Amino acid sequence: MSQFDRRTVLKAGGTLVAAALTSCSDAKKASAGPAADTLAAAAPNWNSFARSLTGRLYLPASPGYASSHLLFNPRWDTVQPGAVVKAANATDVQKAINFARANKIVLVPKSGGHSYVGASTISKGMQLDVGAIRGLSYANGVVTIGAGAHLYDVHAFLDKYGRSLPTGTCPTVGIAGLALGGGMGIHTRAFGLTCDRILSMGVITADGTARNVSAAVDPDLFWALRGSGGGNLGVVTSFRISTIPGTKLGFFRLTWPESQAAAVVRGWQRFAQSAPITSWGNLHIDAVSNGTLSIHVLGISTTGNATAAAAQLESFVGSRASVRSITVKTHMEAVTYLGGGTTSPRTGFLAGSDVLKGPMNAATITALLGAVKAAARAKTPASAILDPLGGQATKQPAGGASWPWRSALGVVQWYCGTPAHPTTAQLKVAQTFITNGHRAVRAYSAGGYVNYVETGRSVSTYYGASLPRLQTVKKKYDPANFFHTSYTLG
Ligand SMILES: Cc1cc2nc3c(=O)[nH]c(=O)nc-3n(C[C@H](O)[C@H](O)[C@H](O)COP(=O)(O)OP(=O)(O)OC[C@H]3O[C@@H](n4cnc5c(N)ncnc54)[C@H](O)[C@@H]3O)c2cc1C
Known part of the structure; x- marks a missing residue:
């Protein structure tokens, strides 16, 4: 394998x-x-x-x-x-x-x-x-982005036109890596993944041919590039992407005590299943160095008012949050708030993921919380971060996309901070947390998110049902497996 x-x-x-x-x-x-x-x-x-x-x-x-x-x-x-x-x-x-x-x-x-x-x-x-290929232009609702642009630059540029894009939150993540692997963030439920809104891409394939792929030209490569992750089918040099309105967003941040942790996970699952697609919230279960868990949900409403979304989540949890904050932010305030500023410092970490195929039962929720609790007791700086899918993310975009997790409930990311240059022992501690996380949710895991790729997992983990067609596309556009160094589609 x-x-x-x-x-x-x-x-x-x-x-x-x-x-x-x-x-x-x-x-x-x-x-x-x-x-x-x-x-x-x-x-x-x-x-x-x-x-x-x-x-x-x-x-x-x-x-x-x-x-x-x-x-x-x-x-x-x-x-x-x-x-x-x-x-x-x-x-x-x-x-x-x-x-x-x-x-x-x-x-x-x-x-x-x-x-x-x-x-x-x-x-x-x-x-x-391709970092220097970062030019941006906008016309008629469509942004053209050089493949080296960072997310903050894209948002700051689009803000001038009152527009935005569904992307992730880290300001220095590249549009290319993000979009080719999917691209999840606060707008996923309302507007779909980043890759879903791509209209065409400039790509150089392994034979050196410059292509402009779209649903009409090289549609199989277009389908494949939308979700297969970077580095395996060609080098993208530019994207044309359909934008969304850059409106004000309502934000909520709700914190519960550790004693409510299982109820919060259950409530978040109901929220992911049945909240309106204008609502989004990700659940953070963080290990604290005193051995406890910190539990909060950070959410938004694209209506601009998050009060109803927060109340709905609290009703699903069955208790009012112990700390509540409800705010409204402009497009760029939201971008810098979520990204922690306009740039982000280089950081050591080890992380992985499981795509949740449906709501977890009580035993699995206990096991998930137990995995983070074990890290807290060991003073390991670990988190389980649960991002919801649903809404527009359930729909195949026009032209199709290889991103395989349309019917999933959400994605849990197992994240562990490490020193910049970790020792083997420090990496082992982080890996143990991730392995324990995988084990805890195994019964509900459909696979992993390719943008949170890990070493040592099978390729089918990341591509699910899209794998056979992806391999066919790979053979057609890169028969000699020139792009073979990180994603072994070939
Ligand atoms: C701090 C942090 C926050 C993140 N937040 C989110 C988030 O909110 N949502 C989310 O969905 N993901 C998120 N991610 C994951 C991120 O989307 C992936 O790591 C993504 O692959 C990074 O893209 P990049 O261009 O920055 O990385 P790179 O390391 O440059 O590239 C990633 C992969 O794509 C390939 N590649 C790069 N450029 C090209 C190109 N032009 N053509 C073809 N292949 C290319 C590379 O060879 C590599 O295999 C986050 C990651 C980090 C570290």
Whole structure:
């Protein structure tokens, strides 16, 4: 069975890694003079490649290399790509793919760099960073976004037109990684996932062809890219996405004592099933270092008034919250409140997920709470965060999307903070929490959310019923499995 396993990935790239290593040392010699171009017929010509780019190429000896390849999670800082390409435009992306393919170099794309498993960096291979391709334009309700744009930039731009997008909340997450894996957030129930609203994408496939895929052109690739996660079918350079109104939102934040925890989970489940689609709320069950649990729901109403949504949740829980806050926020106040500001600092963490196929029974709720409680007793900074689906997320968008969890109740994320550079023992503690979480909800788990991908789980965990068709699309557009380093569809 194919696994999302970094070691497998590196092993799979073994011969390619050797080629990249050779290439890098030859590049240093090449800088000494033109004759170096002929040093080895099979060696990549890094100098000529660098000259062909509008953007920049960093090799390990280049000034600035050390900071050129970093991801959001400092845990991956020690992964050293053999080359980092900072693409300035789609033509650079095309050149990089053609160069890597011709020279048998493993290539991984990077946008915002938030991959949970460090999939946007690669030891000794080529990291293709589209971060500089971040232009934005708007007309007639449709935004065109360069694939390197971050979520905060997208929202700040759209705010000028009174528009918004359903996205996640972290300001520095890249639109590309988010949208290709689905994209869940406060608007999921009212407007669907980010991927559902994509109208077309500029994509460079493994053969170097630039395509503009949509429901009408390469519809199978369009379907596949909407939910399969980044890095496995091509490098997206731009998105055209249908926007939503950037209205005021009503917010509620309700806290209950730990003694009500099971009732809150039950109430949240009813809320996820039967609240109007204008209401959304995610449940946070946080381990506190004194061994207790902190329980709250953060929610919104797209009507602008959250009072009724909060009251409905309290009626489902069966008790009034011990701490209540109800506010109204403008579009950008909401964006910065949810994102904790306009940017977010690099953070160490280990996380995973389960997609809940339906409301959990009492025993499973007890087991879920027990998993977080065990972490609290061990002073592990862990959380279970339950995001609701339902509403528009149940509907297939026009043109279809491979995102497979339309009938699910919601997604539970198992999140554990770690030091920036965790020891093996610290990672083991975090992994134990995640494994315990999976075990607790096993009877209700339909799989995992690909944007919260973990190592060591089967591919079918993330794609469910979409897997066979995804594999067919993969064979058609990437028969040699060029994009194979993080998602093993091939
Ligand atoms: C702090 C934090 C908060 C988050 N909040 C949310 C949330 O609210 N909702 C939600 O749904 N998700 C959320 N996520 C998960 C996030 O959506 C995924 O981690 C996503 O893959 C990150 O995208 P990126 O572009 O930032 O990451 P990257 O690491 O750059 O890319 C992720 C994957 O996509 C590939 N890729 C990157 N660019 C391209 C491209 N142009 N074309 C093709 N493939 C590409 C990479 O190779 C990698 O496999 C959060 C993650 C973090 C760390």
